[in-house]
Amino acid sequence: MPPVNGTRMAVAALAVAGLLSPVPAAAQAQQQEPAGSRQAQQQEPADPRLAQREEPAGLREALDATVAAGAPGVLARIDDDRGTWIGTGGTADLDTREPMPREARFRVASVTKSMVAAVVLQLVQEGRLSLDEPIGKRLPGQIDGGDRITVRELLNHTGGLATYDHAADPADPEQYGKQTYTPRQLIDEAERLPRPERGRFAYSNTGYILLGLLVEQVTGHKLSAELDRRIFRPAGMTRSYLPTTWDGIRGPHATGYHLPTGADPDVPGSLRPITRLKPSFAWAAYGVVSDARDLNRFYQALFGGRLVGPKLLTQMRTGVTTPQAPVFPRYGLGLESVGLTCGETWGATGSIPGYQTFSFADATGERRMTLSVNVQRNDRAVARMLLAAVDALNRYFCGEPYKLPGSRHADRR
Template sequence: MRTTTGRTGRAGRAGRAGRTARLVAAGVLGAVLVGTSAPVAMAAGAAGASGGGAVAVAAPGAATGANPVSPAFAAIQGELGAVVDAGEATWDLARVVDRGRTLWQGTAGVAELDDRSAVDPDGRFRIGSLTKMFTATVVLQLVGEGRVRLDDPVSAYLPGVVPGGERITVRQLLDHTSGLFSYTDDQRFVPRTAEGVEAWAATGRWRTWTAEEIVADAVAHPPYFAPGASWHYSNTNYLLAGMIIQKSTGRTWNQEVERRIIRPLGLRQTSMPVSSPLITGPHAHLYTQLPGGPVDTTLINPSAGGAAGAGISSTADLARFHAALFGGRLLRPAELAAMKATVDTGVPGYRYGLGVGSVDLGCGVVWGHSGSIHRNIAYVLGTEDGRRQAVVAAGQYGYRDPDDVFAGLEKAASCAVAGSGAGTGS
């Protein structure tokens, strides 16, 4: 459920299923975020800093004095610490919510390597491709208003922008069956060499990109397949979706997400920046390993992510958004049904709808997305009715495939939501 470099499949996890699945939903700036160069030795003091801990809140109706920390929550905390102790992340955190109430939250690692400050469990982080859930929701709201039609061709809204755009529908953009080349497969946007990563850390991360120039570069590449013929995660699809929002409303996708989702839901820790490199409020730092040692690269210009991955949020806000979306507060029944009409991704156990995916990691089906941007990894997973959520975020430090690194954490979070051991009721 995530996507990091545009490789086929990825958004969940069931052995190989989760492997390709997760890489698929985090996509923006994937290589730099999740690592693409050879492993570099851990900086002194980063490993073994699991620290942190868990805070449990008794489930509604729990007996006074009863221990509310279920095996499911303990499993998540164990995975949080294991990833940090292995030197693959400098920090991570998680929250489990039931019917709007936080049942449990935990952290591991340190917020900053220099002073080893504690991780704030309520802190903010970049959400990468979780942004797609917001973008798709706005497009579907416009569908409900009769301003966009899912089976209209892209050329009806963006004439001349996409070669063959008359054969690609809006629906195919949102469910990744367009066949369009993903710009994050291009090293201009995602460096995959040590030299490229160094150049990005020094100057490239400050560059401002427009969706139009990125799309123009992407569509100059041959498509992966004819529209509708297969499935391939492509971040280009969602830059185009953001452009359609602007064409249909006269306002940018960022403004429409703010107006239609963030403000109505009171998501005070969520923002959709254009080019500001800042993360306001409490947040843990991110580091890129270079030959000379780790460099703090928390600050980046997120414009290359755009409607595909520029967002910032918190575990509490993401849980609230998921609950509102799947609980029917943001979309009418017809549009919510369209969002959940999934296609085969070719990854066992993982299907993709319109900006959301469903995945079965062996303990029940959950819905949501995953994301990654510049080494910030995030997941939101929840029940189809929006009653329960698990949200996870991490600052990756090592250079192993994030699908291997975070497999156990993703599964533990999924099972805490979908399984019977979370103490959340049924």
């Protein structure tokens, strides 16, 4: 997946999608602040109709381990036929020490890809697209070799495209998060980089920028409007939206942090706040803002057949092998699997400056769990934090601690 400080450490590859480092681009017009954003820190009242399920055994231990391993705070939400369970740990802000909001919004990063993929597959279902048509048919001249790279290959990262976030400068999200990028600029940045071999898995955010443009070309509408019409509203995702240049997060949220390149995570104050950033660099690849409730609703609607028909849903969960096996062994059409002790479970992960997300559901979408931490770290110690998050998923879906294949016990220190 995207690089960590220029390398692909195996443990850091667990954090799918994200560290952008394109060259500077000219700023575009500022997007208007979304309605309701000035109430950003107001907590919504608890829904008295929400059935509270019991806490799964060992899940609290896993959340505490996530914080102990380097996350300022953590939020987990479970929704199933037994009700809802919400657990938090750590803090929403390292200065104020406020608790994590139970209904916190966050940047979901590459979980966005599942939503964009669902829109593309709806267009396929409607006969307006084909998975095996070349992207150049609808977007001529957008990408070199577009007459050979198919929609399917963009969805499952086998199109042989470089990912624009591998560019060298600026590497600091506190710089690029203040700039505005167009899709064309991101694609051009990718085109300056060496391409991986086509036909083999090579994670590329560039492919999803092209898919976003494809949706807009076919529908004649902005991607944000199509996500709202086709995904957010049908799934009841009332807290979700795709921003482009507005740099805030509306609704209750934790302060997001990142660890600058070369910083010592053991030095107090090394984590820097980065809640506010212009997400145009992420857009269709990893730009959506949502919360755990809405992500669970999304996978319930998707896997329950309300967004995509059964044949295409099967194709979404037919994956190619990834370098992140056995932890995240396969990537399908906008979906990835996590290799739990009781078998593969599908959903997505995401990583963007400020937040990392894990969101998965069972085959029917009736059992769902989303976990969010308010930091993006790319140091070696991040492995324990990420494995603690996977342990939390495993304790819910499998009822036991996570064990890496070949290990005698889960690393939960």
